[in-house]
Amino acid sequence: xxKHSFISSIDGLLASSDSLTDRGLAYGHGLFETMRLxxxxxxxxxxxxxxxxxDAAVLGIPVHLSTVEQCINDFQQHLRQQNIxxxxxxxxxxxxxxxxxxxxxxxxxxxxxxxxxxxPQFDQxxxxxxxxxxxxxxxxxxxxxxxxxxxxxVMARNEWTDDFYADGLMFDQNNHLVETTxxxxxxxxxxxxxxxxxxxxxxxxxxxRAVLLDELxxxxxxxxxxxxxxxxxxxxxxxxxxxxxxxxxxxxxGFIQSHNLxxxxxxxxxxxxxxxxxxxxxxxx
Amino acid sequence: xxKHSFISSIDGLLASSDSLTDRGLAYGHGLFETMRLxxxxxxxxxxxxxxxxxDAAVLGIPVHLSTVEQCINDFQQHLRQQNIxxxxxxxxxxxxxxxxxxxxxxxxxxxxxxxxxxxPQFDQxxxxxxxxxxxxxxxxxxxxxxxxxxxxxVMARNEWTDDFYADGLMFDQNNHLVETTxxxxxxxxxxxxxxxxxxxxxxxxxxxRAVLLDELxxxxxxxxxxxxxxxxxxxxxxxxxxxxxxxxxxxxxGFIQSHNLxxxxxxxxxxxxxxxxxxxxxxxx
Numbered sequence: 059x060x061k062h063s064f065i066s067s068i069d070g071l072l073a074s075s076d077s078l079t080d081r082g083l084a085y086g087h088g089l090f091e092t093m094r095l096x097x098x099x100x101x102x103x104x105x106x107x108x109x110x111x112x113d114a115a116v117l118g119i120p121v122h123l124s125t126v127e128q129c130i131n132d133f134q135q136h137l138r139q140q141n142i143x144x145x146x147x148x149x150x151x152x153x154x155x156x157x158x159x160x161x162x163x164x165x166x167x168x169x170x171x172x173x174x175x176x177x178p179q180f181d182q183x184x185x186x187x188x189x190x191x192x193x194x195x196x197x198x199x200x201x202x203x204x205x206x207x208x209x210x211x212v213m214a215r216n217e218w219t220d221d222f223y224a225d226g227l228m229f230d231q232n233n234h235l236v237e238t239t240x241x242x243x244x245x246x247x248x249x250x251x252x253x254x255x256x257x258x259x260x261x262x263x264x265x266x267r268a269v270l271l272d273e274l275x276x277x278x279x280x281x282x283x284x285x286x287x288x289x290x291x292x293x294x295x296x297x298x299x300x301x302x303x304x305x306x307x308x309x310x311x312g313f314i315q316s317h318n319l320x321x322x323x324x325x326x327x328x329x330x331x332x333x334x335x336x337x338x339x340x341x342x343x
Numbered sequence: 344x345x346k347h348s349f350i351s352s353i354d355g356l357l358a359s360s361d362s363l364t365d366r367g368l369a370y371g372h373g374l375f376e377t378m379r380l381x382x383x384x385x386x387x388x389x390x391x392x393x394x395x396x397x398d399a400a401v402l403g404i405p406v407h408l409s410t411v412e413q414c415i416n417d418f419q420q421h422l423r424q425q426n427i428x429x430x431x432x433x434x435x436x437x438x439x440x441x442x443x444x445x446x447x448x449x450x451x452x453x454x455x456x457x458x459x460x461x462x463p464q465f466d467q468x469x470x471x472x473x474x475x476x477x478x479x480x481x482x483x484x485x486x487x488x489x490x491x492x493x494x495x496x497v498m499a500r501n502e503w504t505d506d507f508y509a510d511g512l513m514f515d516q517n518n519h520l521v522e523t524t525x526x527x528x529x530x531x532x533x534x535x536x537x538x539x540x541x542x543x544x545x546x547x548x549x550x551x552r553a554v555l556l557d558e559l560x561x562x563x564x565x566x567x568x569x570x571x572x573x574x575x576x577x578x579x580x581x582x583x584x585x586x587x588x589x590x591x592x593x594x595x596x597g598f599i600q601s602h603n604l605x606x607x608x609x610x611x612x613x614x615x616x617x618x619x620x621x622x623x624x625x626x627x628x
Contacts, residue, residue: 065422065459068362070414072421077353077362078456083435085493086371117494118501129355136357137350150368153497158463160493160500160524171363174350178443195480196516200494207492208370208445209402209485212438215445216403231481239445 080169082152085160086206088169089113091149091265092304095174096341098134098143102303105265110151113203114168119153121168126151133172146304148173152206178304181224184311184324185300187238188226190214194236194260202263215239225300227313230260235287241300241308242267244282245291246325252282253291266301274334280327289315297325306342307332365454367437370445371491373454374398376434376550379589380459381626383419383428387588390550395436398488399453404438406453411436418457431589433458437491463589466509469596469609470585472523473511475499479521479545487548500524510585512598515545520572526585526593527552529567530576531610537567538576551586559619565612574600582610591627592617 066078081087091106100106107123114121130149137143150171156163192214200207214228225238236255237243242264244254252275257263275282285291298310309324336343351363366372376391385391392408399406415434422428435456441448477499485492499513510523521540522528527549529539537560542548560567570576583595594613597606621628 065425065427067414067418067421067457069455070417073456075360075362077360077368078435078458080368081497083362083365083368083437083491084375085497086491087494087497090369117497129352132355133352136352140350142350150363152368160496162497162501170354172352173363192484195482197480199477199498205494206368206371207494209372209490209492211445212366212370212372212402212447213484216447 076155077169079155080152081154081157082150082169082206086208087117088119088150088152088206089117089204090151090206091204092302093147093149094177094304094341095134095137095143095145095147098138100130100134100147101339101341102265102269103130105268106149106303109204109263109265109268110149113205114151116199116203117153117205118162118166119151119168120166121151121170125168126170129170129172133174137174142174145174145176146178148175150206180305180308182305182308184309185224186222186311186319187300187313188218188223189314190217190226190228190239192217192228193231194228196230196259198259201259201261202257204262211239223314224308233289235292236261238300241302241305243298243300244270245287245295246297246327247291247294248296249294250283250291252280252327253285253287254282255287256284264301265303266306269335269339270301270307270331273338274331278327278330278334280330296322297328298322299328299331306335306339361440362454364440365437366439366442367435367454367491371493372402373404373435373437373491374402374489375436375491376489377587377589378432378434379462379626380419380422380428380430380432383423385415385419385432386624386626387550387554388415390553391434391588394489394548394550394553395434398490399436401484401488402438402490403447403451404436404453405451406436406455410453411455414455414457418459422459427459430459430461431463433460435491465590465593467590467593469594470509471507471604472585472595472598473503473508474599475502475511475513475524477502477513479513479515481515481544483544486544486546487542489547489549496524508599509593518574520577521546523585526587526590528583528585529555530572530580531582531612532576532579533581534579535568535570535576537565537612538570538572539567540572541569549586550588551591554620554624555586555592555616558623559616563612563615563619565615581607582613583607584613584616591620591624
């Protein structure tokens with residue numbers, strides 16, 4: 059039996075919330091999913107929950123799919139009662155309270171948090187990308203996982219303030235392109251066709267990336283491969299898009315390279331992919 | 344003016360706590376200090392707060408020293424009223440709520456959390472160290488900072504369950520020794536004298552490590568240097584200790600190398616350092 063005799067304060071006021079000693083806050087020991095709510099439904103929830111369950115096992119967080127689903131269902135019901143049927147539900151699953159320092163408690167009781175927010179404004183027509191100086195560290199064990207340790211993205215995203223750039227290209231320490239701060243990325247060049255970064259040592263393995271690789275590209279019979287992407291690939295490409303589960307597929311109209319803005323056209327295949335996505339998941343219309 | 348219209352639930356129950364949307368939980372965008380409370384005082388607080396203020400700037404968290412000190416003082420006063428004068432105060436400073444995704448809000452309002460817990464049990468006589476397989480990623484920007492992204496330590500600490508090993512050696516991807524899961528480390532070999540890992544690309548720059556390097560080693564006129572430490576250094580050493588601001592200086596009686604337990608003696612210089620530490624900071628007697 060572990061003892062939990064904590065006394066705590068928050069901004070100077072005494073507080074007794076268990077969440078102040080949660081391993082999610084203490085260590086980022088947890089995961090999150092950002093799910094599009096559309097007409098009261100979560101159209102990509104099966105993809106999100108599949109990833110969540112897989113990655114929870116890597117972080118040693120035992121959680122039943124049915125428990126998570128129940129929490130989400132209850133939360134959706136509450137939103138319905140408030141006549142809310144569009145927006146974003148962020149699901150956070152942490153390793154809960156307890157343990158002796160970094161050591162897990164004998165029994166982890168996962169904590170499940172749902173946060174609703176309105177759909178953020180974003181530009182579906184096309185965006186421009188900053189070039190981030192911050193380099194993603196190589197971490198083969200945690201690569202791909204959407205865990206709560208996101209200082210890399212925070213550091214990179216706050217390199218620029220100009221709203222002209224909606225997102226930023228992120229590279230690893232070998233100067234390979236990995237992702238943007240909040241999306242995965244696909245590049246097209248006349249020679250290579252469509253490519254997307256290999257995420258073996260860094261990056262988040264996004265749900266929309268999986269939808270594209272597993273469903274959309276095959277359905278349209280467009281070839282795509284996962285490779286290491288270096289500066290030459292980037293220089294050679296004629297079309298780029300980013301993707302995530304909130305914004306869907308976003309064409310890139312330009313990006314910074316060597317302090318210059320390189321401009322791109324959208325191209326017909328990006329439009330075909332967007333159209334195919336919208337057919338299957340109308341929230342991305 | 345940023346809008347914060349959140350609805351949230353925790354473990355299925357509706358909740359309206361701001362802390363569920365705190366950037367500390369969301370991204371690990373924050374810092375922490377684990378401070379020894381002794382006779383109602385925090386003997387190492389100036390070291391802790393100096394580090395905290397320096398690292399808050401790196402993470403873009405604007406916070407006034409006087410604000411943090413006020414929170415701690417208020418918290419200590421509350422503890423005194425409860426006749427609590429020994430234990431550990433964990434101070435967490437996060438980037439607070441807000442921002443659009445990873446992007447910081449226009450004005451960050453830091454959140455300051457204090458958590459008291461009893462002094463954990465530990466063995467001052469000497470400990471044995473596990474050899475962790477998990478490798479620390481290289482991150483020159485965040486190295487040294489005691490930030491809230493601590494999945495590395497969680498993954499490493501949960502590799503073993505045998506209480507015989509109080510802590511574990513952690514290496515980087517070049518197999519250089521960096522630290523243990525919860526302490527810094529100093530090694531002695533007859534050839535090299537005292538050495539401690541360079542923390543340029545990984546590791547936490549601990550307060551007790553700073554006390555040792557800046558105060559104790561010079562005062563005792565014992566030479567010490569910060570270097571890259573590889574397997575040979577480890578094989579050659581005759582004395583090791585770990586250190587942190589809760590446990591002070593802890594001799595290492597043995598460690599795992601190539602699946603074998605290598606045993607060590609404590610040696611007179613470790614005892615001198617412990618004694619010097621206790622003279623200056625009686626909590627470590």
